[in-house]
Amino acid sequence: MAGPLGKDLLGLAPLSADQIRLVLDTAVPFREISERAIKKVPTLRGATIVNLFFEASTRTRISFEFAEKRLSADTVNVASANSSVSKGETLVDTARNLEAMKIDMVVIRHGASGAAQFLAERIESNVINAGDGTNEHPTQGLLDILTLRNHLGDLTGRRICIVGDVLHSRVARSNIWGLTKLGAEVAVCGPRSLLPNAIGEMGVTVFDRIEEAVEWADAFNVLRLQLERMQAGYIPSLREYNRVYGVTRARLEKAPRDILILHPGPMNRGVEIDSDVADGPHSVILDQVTNGVAVRMAVLYLLAGGKPELAEAAKKGVV
Amino acid sequence: MNRDLLLRGGRIVDPSQGMDAVGDVLLRDGRVEACGSSIGTPDGADVIDVSGLVVTPGMIDVHIHLREPGREDVETIATGAHSAAAGGFTGVCAMPNTKPVTDNQAVVGFVKRQGEAAGFARVYPYGAISVGQKGETLAEIAEMAGAGAVAFSDDGRPVESAQLMRTALEYARAFNVPIAEHCEDMTLARGGSMNEGIMSAKLGLKGIPPEAEEIYVIRDILLAKRTGGHIHLCHLSTKGSVELVRWGKDRGINVTSEVCSHHISLTEDAVEGYNTNAKMNPPLRTAADVEALQQGLADGTIDLLVTDHAPHHYDEKEREFADAPNGIVGLETALGINCTYLLHRGIMTMSQMVDAMSCKPAKVFHLPGGTLARGSLGDVTVFDPNRIWTVDPKAFKSKGRNTPYGGHQLTGQARLTVVGGRVVYRAD
Amino acid sequence: MADQIVELNAGTDNLVLVGIQRRGVQLAERIVRIIKAQEGVDIVSGALDITLYRDDLQTVGPRPVVGTTRLPWTLDDQNVVIVDDVLYTGRTVRAALDELADFGRPARIALAVLIDRGGRELPIHADVIGRKVEVNPGQRVDVFIEELDGRDEVLIADRDTEA
Numbered sequence: 001m002a003g004p005l006g007k008d009l010l011g012l013a014p015l016s017a018d019q020i021r022l023v024l025d026t027a028v029p030f031r032e033i034s035e036r037a038i039k040k041v042p043t044l045r046g047a048t049i050v051n052l053f054f055e056a057s058t059r060t061r062i063s064f065e066f067a068e069k070r071l072s073a074d075t076v077n078v079a080s081a082n083s084s085v086s087k088g089e090t091l092v093d094t095a096r097n098l099e100a101m102k103i104d105m106v107v108i109r110h111g112a113s114g115a116a117q118f119l120a121e122r123i124e125s126n127v128i129n130a131g132d133g134t135n136e137h138p139t140q141g142l143l144d145i146l147t148l149r150n151h152l153g154d155l156t157g158r159r160i161c162i163v164g165d166v167l168h169s170r171v172a173r174s175n176i177w178g179l180t181k182l183g184a185e186v187a188v189c190g191p192r193s194l195l196p197n198a199i200g201e202m203g204v205t206v207f208d209r210i211e212e213a214v215e216w217a218d219a220f221n222v223l224r225l226q227l228e229r230m231q232a233g234y235i236p237s238l239r240e241y242n243r244v245y246g247v248t249r250a251r252l253e254k255a256p257r258d259i260l261i262l263h264p265g266p267m268n269r270g271v272e273i274d275s276d277v278a279d280g281p282h283s284v285i286l287d288q289v290t291n292g293v294a295v296r297m298a299v300l301y302l303l304a305g306g307k308p309e310l311a312e313a314a315k316k317g318v319v
Numbered sequence: 320m321n322r323d324l325l326l327r328g329g330r331i332v333d334p335s336q337g338m339d340a341v342g343d344v345l346l347r348d349g350r351v352e353a354c355g356s357s358i359g360t361p362d363g364a365d366v367i368d369v370s371g372l373v374v375t376p377g378m379i380d381v382h383i384h385l386r387e388p389g390r391e392d393v394e395t396i397a398t399g400a401h402s403a404a405a406g407g408f409t410g411v412c413a414m415p416n417t418k419p420v421t422d423n424q425a426v427v428g429f430v431k432r433q434g435e436a437a438g439f440a441r442v443y444p445y446g447a448i449s450v451g452q453k454g455e456t457l458a459e460i461a462e463m464a465g466a467g468a469v470a471f472s473d474d475g476r477p478v479e480s481a482q483l484m485r486t487a488l489e490y491a492r493a494f495n496v497p498i499a500e501h502c503e504d505m506t507l508a509r510g511g512s513m514n515e516g517i518m519s520a521k522l523g524l525k526g527i528p529p530e531a532e533e534i535y536v537i538r539d540i541l542l543a544k545r546t547g548g549h550i551h552l553c554h555l556s557t558k559g560s561v562e563l564v565r566w567g568k569d570r571g572i573n574v575t576s577e578v579c580s581h582h583i584s585l586t587e588d589a590v591e592g593y594n595t596n597a598k599m600n601p602p603l604r605t606a607a608d609v610e611a612l613q614q615g616l617a618d619g620t621i622d623l624l625v626t627d628h629a630p631h632h633y634d635e636k637e638r639e640f641a642d643a644p645n646g647i648v649g650l651e652t653a654l655g656i657n658c659t660y661l662l663h664r665g666i667m668t669m670s671q672m673v674d675a676m677s678c679k680p681a682k683v684f685h686l687p688g689g690t691l692a693r694g695s696l697g698d699v700t701v702f703d704p705n706r707i708w709t710v711d712p713k714a715f716k717s718k719g720r721n722t723p724y725g726g727h728q729l730t731g732q733a734r735l736t737v738v739g740g741r742v743v744y745r746a747d
Numbered sequence: 748m749a750d751q752i753v754e755l756n757a758g759t760d761n762l763v764l765v766g767i768q769r770r771g772v773q774l775a776e777r778i779v780r781i782i783k784a785q786e787g788v789d790i791v792s793g794a795l796d797i798t799l800y801r802d803d804l805q806t807v808g809p810r811p812v813v814g815t816t817r818l819p820w821t822l823d824d825q826n827v828v829i830v831d832d833v834l835y836t837g838r839t840v841r842a843a844l845d846e847l848a849d850f851g852r853p854a855r856i857a858l859a860v861l862i863d864r865g866g867r868e869l870p871i872h873a874d875v876i877g878r879k880v881e882v883n884p885g886q887r888v889d890v891f892i893e894e895l896d897g898r899d900e901v902l903i904a905d906r907d908t909e910a
Binding site: 090091092110112114115132134136170198199201202 | 515516517519520521522523524525526528592593634637638639640641642
């Protein structure tokens with residue numbers, strides 16, 4: 001029987017505002033657990049969770065691992081070569097093997113958009129998308145939103161600007177879907193060559209210059225700019241990017257209100273964000289990390305639905 | 320010595336003769352002996368009652384992919400030709416992106432012979448424009464034409480060098496064969512797996528903008544103008560392309576073009592849920608593009624209807640969207656789709672649709688057939704434009720099952736296919 | 748109940764009341780106020796949510812909402828009294844004992860409940876009981892309290908009727 005989120009967490013686009021709020025509210029008591037001396041509850045004792053990471057990622061995988069272990073689940077980490085086309089097992093076969101091993105949940109990170117859905121459609125285990133290509137990274141979106149809510153309160157009408165390479169960012173997408181559903185006003189700011197061509201139809205405002213975004217926003221979510229984008233020719237140089245779009249103290253000082261600073265990490269200090277901002281008084285980047293474990297615990301808790309039919313069967317002496 | 324074949328009482332639609340009337344078609348020795356009303360029944364003739372059905376010159380699909388030589392696990396010339404016959408086609412042109420590439424007279428001859436041996440629809444081989452389809456050196460067009468190649472293309476890829484395309488257009492003039500281009504600017508399209516638009520933004524997939532196609536469309540039209548050669552533009556998919564072709568035709572440039580059944584019936588919405596059976600190149604686009612393409616067919620800007628039949632193995636399509644190969648099968652659904660979306664919606668008349676599937680393909684590609692005039696090839700398509708049926712990929716004669724139309728209901732279906740006076744397909 | 752708790756503890760030293768979410772929390776707070784009025788001493792109290800320690804999570808169906816746990820200090824060497832509204836099978840208390848063990852090592856743990864309805868499935872007993880009630884398994888006991896439900900009331904109803 002599916003829980004309140006359904007069988008899988010594939011993204012924020014398929015969730016309703018109520019479901020998103022449920023996850024955020026559920027994360028609150030889980031944060032408290034991380035502050036206890038014994039940071040463990042027996043809730044998922046005996047459950048087996050596989051972290052299937054086709055893309056290298058230390059921070060997300062560790063965060064999930066903490067979440068899983070704090071719920072007393074058994075964790076297995078599998079790192080694999082990306083893509084079915086390269087040598088190694090296809091995603092389909094990986095899915096079938098996991099199913100055969102009776103895994104309860106799979107956390108998957110993969111380089112192809114749609115990979116999490118592809119897996120979820122083929123196995124009965126719960127599937128959690130830890131980032132698929134340039135599509136979504138729902139737990140990151142949720143922890144960003146939780147962090148914003150903790151500092152700004154009700155997000156209706158609050159102005160959140162996503163700064164940077166939105167075109168290639170699954171974090172940006174999840175944020176856009178989640179925040180717009182909760183009634184926030186969302187904007188993006190970055191070079192046009194790094195914004196989707198159809199951005200105008202995604203329900204967000206577009207700022208071509210960061211000075212305009214500084215005037216407008218309550219919070220910035222600053223995205224990491226990857227070196228590959230420069231090499232692929234989307235922008236002329238990292239140096240120019242920092243000069244034109246970098247979130248610097250000088251720029252923030254001109255803001256009419258204190259702007260909360262978020263960043264999904266890892267940061268390129270001196271490129272998209274300067275150190276004195278990242279370490280400054282309005283940065284909530286470390287809060288994001290703490291909230292990350294709590295949000296992931298909440299997601300695991302809500303997805304691992306109970307099976308009342310087992311209880312019924314037990315009562316009848318069947319099993 | 321074969322017996323005569325009489326197809327009695329059908330509605331004969333032959334735009335080449337301006338004919339649309341109930342009558343009979345008599346086939347003798349592989350050719351049309353007579354066509355019209357009150358032919359009478361010769362002794363010893365096989366008679367098939369086709370009353371209530373439409374009878375047309377054999378339909379020809381000038382753009383399909385057979386996977387032989389090289390990928391016989393996915394489709395052979397025989398299974399492809401059988402699939403064509405089941406779809407009502409009496410002739411198909413097979414693209415040269417085989418393994419090895421059909422870039423010399425030996426492979427051309429092989430394809431031709433395999434088609435003849437299979438005994439279903441006629442198979443006319445395409446030759447490659449460049450050796451290995453690498454876009455570097457011109458292939459031996461004259462020899463391939465001599466061996467039976469009817470047209471030349473590097474389809475699957477564009478000819479990136481304008482100089483090479485110019486040379487090909489000039490050189491091919493002497494042999495009266497079309498040069499067919501797959502229009503795609505690879506730098507714009509790089510990494511893309513569907514149309515660039517709101518759908519690709521939502522699914523987090525890199526998109527291919529329409530300009531990737533349109534830039535090559537206008538480039539090749541201009542080269543055709545310069546060289547006087549015949550450029551045939553493959554699988555148009557955008558509104559802009561239609562406008563550019565109109566511009567070219569208005570100036571008397573020798574440009575012809577084709578559109579696939581899927582591009583006049585589906586939009587990028589079919590990709591929803593990362594459906595790899597809706598992934599092909601050029602991709603499905605927007606409703607505005609579909610409308611412009613339909614209009615292009617209706618006013619004659621676009622000459623031909625094709626399928627770009629491209630079978631793939633189930634395992635190849637059963638993977639992450641960006642990694643799945645492009646292409647869907649189409650031979651057995653084309654007639655149904657065209658009737659449902661063009662004929663029954665009043666976008667094309669019966670005569671126009673038959674023209675685009677039969678007469679004009681023959682004319683544009685200089686193939687025999689495309690008419691039921693006395694003495695012409697005994698190739699006939701008989702179909703029921705009103706028959707409602709549900710697409711079941713498992714029942715396909717093709718080895719490929721990769722179609723987005725599985726479970727769709729279509730109105731219009733081939734019932735009888737005759738090649739050279741012989742029945743090669745009969746629906747149950 | 749407040750009197751009995753103080754008597755059981757032989758005073759108010761090291762006394763800690765831990766209310767079980769949800770209604771146990773408010774009952775614990777009321778007892779704290781009574782003790783303050785009678786003894787003039789502020790007793791420390793806290794809240795415990797035992798959802799994550801339930802033994803029926805695998806079969807209960809949709810995920811129950813997790814409430815707040817608020818025990819901001821150590822329980823080592825304290826005399827803890829668990830406060831809850833109804834004692835029935837004893838499984839809630841078992842979960843509470845497991846959870847408290849993760850917070851420290853109290854000197855002793857006692858149990859105070861408003862209603863003891865019998866029907867124990869585990870060897871758990873209450874040390875302080877507001878009222879013993881006889882019900883059969885086909886019935887349930889609903890406790891309503893002012894702070895959450897707008898009234899103070901204890902109702903015995905048949906299992907299928909609406910709450």
